[in-house]
Amino acid sequence: xxxxxxxxxxxxxxxxxxxxxxxxxxxxxxxxxxxxxxxxxxxxxxxxxxxxxxxxxxxxxxxxxxxxxxxxxxxxxxxxxxxxxxxxxxxxxxxxxxxxxxxxxxxxxxxxxxxxxxxxxxxxxxxxxxxxxxxxxxxxxxxxxxxxxxxxxxxxxxxxxxxxxxxxxxxxxxxxxxxxxxxxxxxxxxxxxxxxxxxxxxxxxxxxxxxxxxxxxxxxxxxxxxxxxxxxxxxxxxxxxxxxxxxxxxxxxxxxxxxxxxxxxxxxxxxxxx
DNA sequence: CCCGGAACCTGAAGGC
DNA sequence: TGCCTTCAGGTTCCGG
Numbered sequence: 001x002x003x004x005x006x007x008x009x010x011x012x013x014x015x016x017x018x019x020x021x022x023x024x025x026x027x028x029x030x031x032x033x034x035x036x037x038x039x040x041x042x043x044x045x046x047x048x049x050x051x052x053x054x055x056x057x058x059x060x061x062x063x064x065x066x067x068x069x070x071x072x073x074x075x076x077x078x079x080x081x082x083x084x085x086x087x088x089x090x091x092x093x094x095x096x097x098x099x100x101x102x103x104x105x106x107x108x109x110x111x112x113x114x115x116x117x118x119x120x121x122x123x124x125x126x127x128x129x130x131x132x133x134x135x136x137x138x139x140x141x142x143x144x145x146x147x148x149x150x151x152x153x154x155x156x157x158x159x160x161x162x163x164x165x166x167x168x169x170x171x172x173x174x175x176x177x178x179x180x181x182x183x184x185x186x187x188x189x190x191x192x193x194x195x196x197x198x199x200x201x202x203x204x205x206x207x208x209x210x211x212x213x214x215x216x217x218x219x220x221x222x223x224x225x226x227x228x229x230x231x232x233x234x235x236x237x238x239x240x241x242x243x244x245x246x247x248x249x250x251x252x253x254x255x256x257x258x259x260x261x262x263x264x265x266x267x268x269x270x271x272x273x274x
Numbered sequence: 275c276c277c278g279g280a281a282c283c284t285g286a287a288g289g290c
Numbered sequence: 291t292g293c294c295t296t297c298a299g300g301t302t303c304c305g306g
Binding site: 076077078090108109110111148149150154216255256 | 276277278279280282283284285286
Binding site: 001002003059074075076077078109111112113157159166167168215216236251256257258 | 297298299300301
C-alpha cells in the first residue's frame with residue numbers, strides 16, 4: 001500500500017520523466033476518481049498544460065502546472081502510476097504527454113483520487129507535520145501526545161496528527177520504539193516518546209532507501225518493485241518469531257485494521273528500554 | 275473537539 | 291467443487 005516511502009519513491013521516479021513535459025490529452029475511465037471538478041472540466045483544464053515538477057505532501061503527489069494550478073493525486077490502497085504502461089486492466093485515467101508518452105493511473109480497487117485545484121492547500125492544507133522535516137520535533141510530539149487519550153497507533157495513522165504513516169509502517173515504528181499499539185497516547189513515558197520520534201524517522205528513511213514495500217499492487221513508475229517489505233519485522237507477520245525475542249508476533253484488530261506487534265517486546269504496561 | 279466504527283472498493287486465501 | 295468468511299487498508303462520514 002502506498003505510504004510515505006512508496007509515494008516518495010514514485011515522486012523520485014516520476015520527476016525526471018514528467019518535469020517540463022506538456023500534457024496533450026487526458027482520458028478518465030472512472031469518473032468517481034476526479035474530485036475537484038466535473039470530469040470534462042478536469043480533462044479540458046489539463047490539456048495543453050505543462051507539468052513543472054513533482055512534489056509530495058504526506059501521501060499526496062502534487063504536480064505544479066504552468067497555468068499556476070496543481071494536479072494532485074492520492075493513490076489510496078492500490079493506485080499505481082505507470083510510465084508508458086501498456087495494456088493493463090483497472091485503468092482509472094490516462095495522461096497523454098508530449099513525445100508520445102503516457103502516464104497511466106491504474107487502480108484495482110478504484111479508491112484513488114485526482115484533483116485539479118488553484119492551490120494545493122485546498123486538498124493538503126489540513127495535514128499534520130511532515131515526519132522527516134524539522135517541524136516534527138521530539139518536543140512538539142510530546143506536547144501533542146499528552147493531550148490525547150486515543151491508542152497511540154490510531155494517532156500515528158491520523159493524517160491530521162502526522163502526515164504519511166500508514167498501517168504497515170506504523171506497526172514497524174511501534175515495534176522499533178517498543179511501544180504497544182493500544183497504549184494511550186497520554187500514557188507514554190518521556191523515554192517512549194523519544195524512542196517513538198526516532199523510530200518514525202528511521203523506519204521511513206529506511207523505507208525510502210529501499211524504494212518502498214511491494215506488498216499487493218505497489219510498483220514504481222517503471223513497473224519495478226521496492227524491497228522495504230523484506231525488512232519488515234512485525235507487519236503482516238502473525239505467528240512468525242519476533243526478530244528480537246522469538247515470541248510469536250500477534251495480530252489484533254484496531255479501528256478495523258490489523259495491528260501486528262510482539263507481545264513481549266511491546267508490553268502495554270511496562271516501559272522496556274531498548 | 276474527541277473517539278470509535280462503518281462504508282467505500284476488489285480481490286486473495288483459507289475453512290468446510 | 292463451491293460457498294462463505296476473513297484479511298488487505300487510506301480516507302471520509304456519522305453517531306455518541
